[in-house]
Amino acid sequence: MFSRLWTTTLLAACCGAAAQAAPAEAAVPSIRAAEAYDASKLPDDPYGRLVRYGKELTERTFAYLGPEVKDKRMRYAGNNLSCASCHEAAGTKPFAIPWVGAFATFPQYRAREDEVSTLEERVNGCMERSMAGKPLPLGSREMKAFITYMHFLSRDVPTGARVQGQGLPAFNAPDRRADIAAGAKVYVEKCASCHGPEGAGVRPGAVGSSTGYTFPPLWGKDSFNNGAGMNRLLVASAFVKSNMPFGTTHAQPQLTDDQAYDVAAFALSHPRPVKANLERDFPARWNKPVDAAFPPYVTGAPAGQHKYGPYLPLQEKMKSLRDEAAGKAAGK
Ligand code: HEC
Numbered sequence: 001m002f003s004r005l006w007t008t009t010l011l012a013a014c015c016g017a018a019a020q021a022a023p024a025e026a027a028v029p030s031i032r033a034a035e036a037y038d039a040s041k042l043p044d045d046p047y048g049r050l051v052r053y054g055k056e057l058t059e060r061t062f063a064y065l066g067p068e069v070k071d072k073r074m075r076y077a078g079n080n081l082s083c084a085s086c087h088e089a090a091g092t093k094p095f096a097i098p099w100v101g102a103f104a105t106f107p108q109y110r111a112r113e114d115e116v117s118t119l120e121e122r123v124n125g126c127m128e129r130s131m132a133g134k135p136l137p138l139g140s141r142e143m144k145a146f147i148t149y150m151h152f153l154s155r156d157v158p159t160g161a162r163v164q165g166q167g168l169p170a171f172n173a174p175d176r177r178a179d180i181a182a183g184a185k186v187y188v189e190k191c192a193s194c195h196g197p198e199g200a201g202v203r204p205g206a207v208g209s210s211t212g213y214t215f216p217p218l219w220g221k222d223s224f225n226n227g228a229g230m231n232r233l234l235v236a237s238a239f240v241k242s243n244m245p246f247g248t249t250h251a252q253p254q255l256t257d258d259q260a261y262d263v264a265a266f267a268l269s270h271p272r273p274v275k276a277n278l279e280r281d282f283p284a285r286w287n288k289p290v291d292a293a294f295p296p297y298v299t300g301a302p303a304g305q306h307k308y309g310p311y312l313p314l315q316e317k318m319k320s321l322r323d324e325a326a327g328k329a330a331g332k
């Protein structure tokens with residue numbers, strides 16, 4: 001029951017398109033093998049060039065939009081991550097928030113804004129949060145390149161259809177507060193070899209060289225900010241369970257649910273860039289995910305419970321708030 005509740009919330013909050021999925025008779029499209037998304041095979045024409053630039057921007061965001069690029073006007077991202085730090089394999093890895101099909105599911109209702117968002121607005125959501133930066137101008141070549149690349153990845157997916165492996169998988173959160181000390185142990189054993197003992201990642205070049213990371217930081221000043229989806233414990237746990245240590249797939253996870261939950265909590269327990277005006281997120285408060293760990297809190301529970309769980313009681317409280325809101329709307 002909990003996992004069903006949570007699944008619904010994850011889909012509603014993270015990837016709202018679920019509710020508008022394809023007609024039942026349509027087969028669920030799946031993500032194809034990497035060759036299917038080989039942009040180098042496209043002709044050397046305006047579309048092909050823009051798709052290739054979009055892919056390049058995805059994999060090497062830091063080199064074009066990062067805080068260390070020479071042209072100060074292009075410093076839209078506030079950190080040296082790439083989109084592919086999370087949207088692995090340039091947005092083609094199942095269960096790593098792939099972009100295959102993303103073009104087909106926007107515009108969509110988004111709880112964070114409580115309105116229908118376009119794909120461009122969703123890109124800028126990650127620019128301002130995951131990339132701790134500023135929104136890209138809608139008419140910029142870079143925005144067009146991201147959107148065109150996503151169009152290319154989605155070209156087999158019918159409008160409105162949801163691809164298998166889109167977003168993140170449901171995560172069966174243990175019904176307890178996350179154990180940061182246990183997470184620290186998992187971190188040392190399974191994560192620190194790449195992400196570093198201090199979570200600062202590994203850079204291939206000097207600071208200032210805009211060469212990004214070999215292994216991205218998980219916290220600290222060059223990481224995603226506190227308004228990012230990855231800063232929510234249930235989102236980060238789901239990502240880590242299906243994708244980390246690097247090379248892990250959803251079919252063959254290397255961590256238990258408990259380990260993923262605790263290690264994600266350990267990573268999120270450290271400081272990171274702070275986003276202004278987070279209180280404006282989720283204006284329909286009853287729609288706010290329970291693990292969005294910033295005020296205002298409508299459940300009456302302490303802030304720490306939103307950050308570290310247990311989430312089941314919060315899910316139940318939110319459900320009754322939603323039922324109440326629905327009742328009011330129906331004039332009861
Ligand atoms: C730190 C991890 C991280 C980075 C880096 C990141 N994103 Fe995201 N992105 C997420 C998460 C998590 C979600 C889904 C959860 C949510 O909506 O909060 C998401 C969702 C999206 C979606 C919607 C996908 C769908 O199926 O609905 C798009 C489009 C997107 N990101 C674009 C980008 C772009 C473009 C960049 C680089 C400029 C980027 N992201 C960088 C974590 C990241």
Ligand code: HEC
Nearest residue numbers: 084085086088089190191194216217218240244245246263
């Ligand atoms: C073998 C190296 C390796 C190990 C071990 C590893 N990671 Fe990663 N991790 C990566 C790489 C590389 C990426 C970027 C994804 C890409 O380039 O495809 C990444 C990305 C991430 C991200 C999203 C990007 C960001 O900067 O926040 C998170 C979160 C993460 N790893 C958490 C973990 C956790 C937790 C563990 C331990 C359970 C772990 N990783 C173990 C290599 C590793």
